[in-house]
Amino acid sequence: MPPKRPLLEISGIHKAIQITDDNSRTLIDPVSGVAFHSASGALAETRHVYLNNSGVKERLAQGASTAVLEVGLGTGLGMLLTVDEAVSGNAKLEYHALEQDLLPVAVLRELELQSGLKSSAVCESYLDWYENVCFTPTQRTYCWKYSDQVTVTIHHIDAREFQGLKGASFDAVYFDPFAPSVNQELWTDEFLGRMRDLLRDGGQLVTYCVNRRVKDALTACGFEINCIPGPAGGKREVMRATR
């Protein structure tokens, strides 16, 4: 029997907060069991699968200018950890995140997202900005400029509508929709092929999913795939796919 993780109720959405095994928090739909992160550690999973395996953490630590595309902003954990690394490495970061269902700020505040950051000012600045943005059904992009070096653009769209950036390509794609059984529309050969086209040569698509169908789709659209060990206590293997 897997260990039972504590759940905290939150009002306003049909989700609960789950305390994961490294004490960081994620969101879970208590009826379907669909969660935003691994129960074995939201923070550990995000650091390992996205920041470390993509090479983004290393680039930022070296002060290298970096462009990241995230499919599924969710709680903002992956984005905040990346901004935090850019700030500590004094590196330029251009971060684009695709998300169709933006969460209420009150929910984000319950997630204690600052607890995994070196600088809690990053999280405070983001939540203050988010609280004051007027999200409207007609506006599709929102830009949070943390500093002259660090900008985050949230595209409030179905990820399939994203057309890329004029003349620019990404160093990494954090591919983090829900599992293929939930978000079938994003795990197709066609959509993964579009992710490949958005990467520079040598850029990495990283994700937690290594099932046969996903491996075949990534290979078919021209990625070189590597299944690498997952985070301690979590999935046995995770994916790094290189353009």
Ligand SMILES: C[S@@+](CC[C@H](N)C(=O)[O-])C[C@H]1O[C@@H](n2cnc3c(N)ncnc32)[C@H](O)[C@@H]1O
């Ligand atoms: C696993 S969660 C992402 C977790 C996130 N990376 C984080 O750090 O919290 C998946 C996210 O993908 C979003 N999503 C699912 N289907 C989508 C679609 N077609 N277009 C845009 N976002 C989508 C969901 O709303 C959800 O926020």
